[in-house]
Amino acid sequence: MKKISDIWLNRFKTASSVAVLTGAGISAESGVPTFRGEDGLWKKFRPEELANFDAFLKNPELVWEWYNYRRKLIEEVKPNPGHFALAELEKRVHSFSLITQNVDDLHRKAGSQNIIELHGNILRNRCLSCGRVSGSADMDFSEGVPKCPQCGGRLRPDVVWFGEMLPEEAIQKAYAAAETCDIFMVLGTSAVVYPASALPEIAFRKGAFIVEINPEATPVTAYAHVSLRGKTGELLPEIVRKLTAGTEND
Secondary structure, eight states: OOOOOHHHHHHHHHOSEEEEEEOHHHHHTTTOOOOSSOSGGGGGOOHHHHSSHHHHHHOHHHHHHHHHHHHHHHHTOOOOHHHHHHHHHHHTSSEEEEEEOOOSOHHHHHTOOSEEETTEEEEEEEETTTOOEEOSTTOOOTTSSOBOTTTOOBEEEEEOOTTOOOOHHHHHHHHHHHHHOSEEEEESOOOOSTTTTHHHHHHHHTTOEEEEEESSOOGGGGTOSEEEESOHHHHHHHHHHHHHHOOOOO
């Protein structure tokens, strides 16, 4: 582990482009559950059994019941200091891309702007017929599966299910950010699930300075220029504080 030192913090002051990859770790610090069936009915199911297209075709009411349960839990969760620190960091960098594997919308709630959602967003819906993306405010479950207000087609949660490809636009933006950034940060993710796991490697090969924050070592640790063991909610605010207040000796 390396300390938050002035030497590498100075790189943030001169960087014109920063890309960030976040994973479940930063959301876990806000209390976002992992949805491994710890409550009631959902003990009977594994996420893989519900978060896939075949399950939706077979029993869309059950899948929607599960996602509404998840949404209710997520809507009660608030961003933590790590989320807010990233939103503040974005204001201080000319080009900033926040690539997230999380679907909980906490980065947006914290004020981040340029967010690339690799796995979608659980608070959004997508029409199976016309592809229209909508929010959940006007959803109607009175007749079972909610319908698209535009074409009447069936709505599904706008998330990537098991066996589905990541959104092409999102992954291309993520690759572009990794290839062009001066600094690439890997935060709260094990970095083992492809294609997200390839992003820090791409950035490293292109000459980016790699900063990792995670409680445990990951495959990124082997080539990261800085690898900090700890929570993003504690270390990110400290990084931003030092950048804001000026360098301090460690």
